[in-house]
Amino acid sequence: MNKLGIIISGIVKNNPTFVLLLGMCPTLGTTTSAVNGAGMGAATMAVLIMSNIVISLVKSIIPSKVRIPAYIVIIAAFVTIVELCMKAWLPDLYATLGVFIPLIVVNCIILGRAEGFAAKNGVVDSALDGVGIGLGFTLSLTLVGAVREVLGSGSVFGWRFIEGDGMLIFVLAPGAFLVLGYIMVMFNKLVAKTK
Amino acid sequence: MELILIIISTIFVNNVVFAQFLGICPFLGVSSRVSTSMGMSAAVIFVITISSMVAYMLQYYVLVPLGIEYMQTIVFILVIAALVQMVEIVLKKVSPVLYQALGIFLPLITTNCAVLGVAILLIQKQYSLLESVVFAFGTAVSFALALVIFAGIRERLEIEDVPRAFRGTPIALVTAGILAMAFMGFSGLV
Numbered sequence: 001m002n003k004l005g006i007i008i009s010g011i012v013k014n015n016p017t018f019v020l021l022l023g024m025c026p027t028l029g030t031t032t033s034a035v036n037g038a039g040m041g042a043a044t045m046a047v048l049i050m051s052n053i054v055i056s057l058v059k060s061i062i063p064s065k066v067r068i069p070a071y072i073v074i075i076a077a078f079v080t081i082v083e084l085c086m087k088a089w090l091p092d093l094y095a096t097l098g099v100f101i102p103l104i105v106v107n108c109i110i111l112g113r114a115e116g117f118a119a120k121n122g123v124v125d126s127a128l129d130g131v132g133i134g135l136g137f138t139l140s141l142t143l144v145g146a147v148r149e150v151l152g153s154g155s156v157f158g159w160r161f162i163e164g165d166g167m168l169i170f171v172l173a174p175g176a177f178l179v180l181g182y183i184m185v186m187f188n189k190l191v192a193k194t195k
Numbered sequence: 196m197e198l199i200l201i202i203i204s205t206i207f208v209n210n211v212v213f214a215q216f217l218g219i220c221p222f223l224g225v226s227s228r229v230s231t232s233m234g235m236s237a238a239v240i241f242v243i244t245i246s247s248m249v250a251y252m253l254q255y256y257v258l259v260p261l262g263i264e265y266m267q268t269i270v271f272i273l274v275i276a277a278l279v280q281m282v283e284i285v286l287k288k289v290s291p292v293l294y295q296a297l298g299i300f301l302p303l304i305t306t307n308c309a310v311l312g313v314a315i316l317l318i319q320k321q322y323s324l325l326e327s328v329v330f331a332f333g334t335a336v337s338f339a340l341a342l343v344i345f346a347g348i349r350e351r352l353e354i355e356d357v358p359r360a361f362r363g364t365p366i367a368l369v370t371a372g373i374l375a376m377a378f379m380g381f382s383g384l385v
Contacts, residue, residue, distance in 0.1 A: 021223070021364055022220075024219035024220055024223060025216050025217055025218070025219045025220070025308050026216075028216040028219060029215070029216030029217075069273070069276060072272055072273070072276065073269065073273065076268050076269040076272050076273075077269060079268055080265060080266070080268050080269060083268065084265060099312055099315050099316055099319070102267070102268045102311070102315055103217075103308045103311060103312055103315075105268055105272050105311065106272065106305075106307070106308040106311050107308075108220060169376070172379065173213055173214050173216070173375045173378075173379070174213075174372045174373070174375040174376040174379065175372070176216065176372075176375075177368045177369065177371040177372030177375055178368070178369060178372035180368050181364075181365045181366070181367075181368030181369040181371075181372060182365070182369070184364060184365040184368065185360045185361055185365045186360075188359075188360040188365065189360045192359075192360065
């Protein structure tokens with residue numbers, strides 16, 4: 001597989017949100033605005049790239065029986081690093097995303113890519129896979145966040161284009177489920193058309 | 196009184212699935228049959244309640260005295276993973292009947308973010324041990340409630356003629372959205 005292909009497949013063919021249906025909790029919980037979605041995606045991408053690199057480096061020295069706990073420790077270490085960095089440099093975003101930052105540990109995308117890709121491929125390919133899947137996740141989260149922000153508060157990336165309140169329901173919990181559901185429908189339609 | 200308030204607010208007002216978005220993966224994954232969703236619910240209630248106690252003790256008797264609170268994420272996830280294994284082994288020996296009922300769901304629970312989420316939240320909210328256990332139990336029951344209601348609806352959805360693009364997860368998400376709206380009716384209760 002060529003290098004660019006790995007990245008593209010992470011964004012389209014293996015899109016973690018719309019195709020693989022992984023990492024639903026942060027997708028629904030943090031996308032109240034486009035910026036929050038992008039921030040969550042970026043944090044996840046950072047962990048994913050670093051854990052993919054390290055796991056593909058150490059895969060041959062970890063006995064296969066204890067590989068899952070070993071992977072979890074590696075992932076948890078990187079999550080802690082990202083958490084501490086965000087606390088120090090982006091305290092506002094850290095406060096908004098709250099409990100979902102430590103919960104990156106149990107995001108199935110990361111363990112899934114560790115087991116499914118990094119454990120079988122070289123360092124460079126694993127890093128690229130992390131970039132691709134991470135970008136796919138970030139773009140999906142930003143899209144869901146942007147749609148909810150436009151409908152819910154009449155602005156996008158904090159830039160307001162409608163005066164007054166939007167449809168508040170889309171910023172609240174039910175809106176998360178509805179927007180993700182309808183975006184998935186459109187994604188399915190598009191995929192069906194291109195086939 | 197405080198404890199009753201915690202129970203009501205976790206089960207209805209701040210429902211773990213519909214308001215806090217934790218445990219969505221099993222919520223979407225194991226909700227196609229009411230019977231399996233019941234089994235999963237029982238396993239979740241069991242594990243979350245035990246793990247909350249363990250997390251509380253770890254935080255206040257190990258991490259804080261040693262001054263290494265920043266290790267919280269790593270320690271909690273390892274302990275929860277080990278705990279789930281242990282529960283599985285103990286159940287197999289002590290109560291084979293219960294093991295038969297919950298067995299297949301236990302390994303799935305390690306990746307249920309509600310378990311780690313509750314452990315982190317009860318430390319953030321600075322609950323006492325009793326409050327922590329009640330909070331964890333309430334959260335687990337709210338997950339069970341959401342899961343069983345949702346499974347009941349999905350069983351009926353299966354025989355409906357859903358448009359092709361909506362089939363599977365999209366219609367499930369839209370349904371969950373409407374359910375979440377219904378649960379919003381409880382806000383302001385506490």
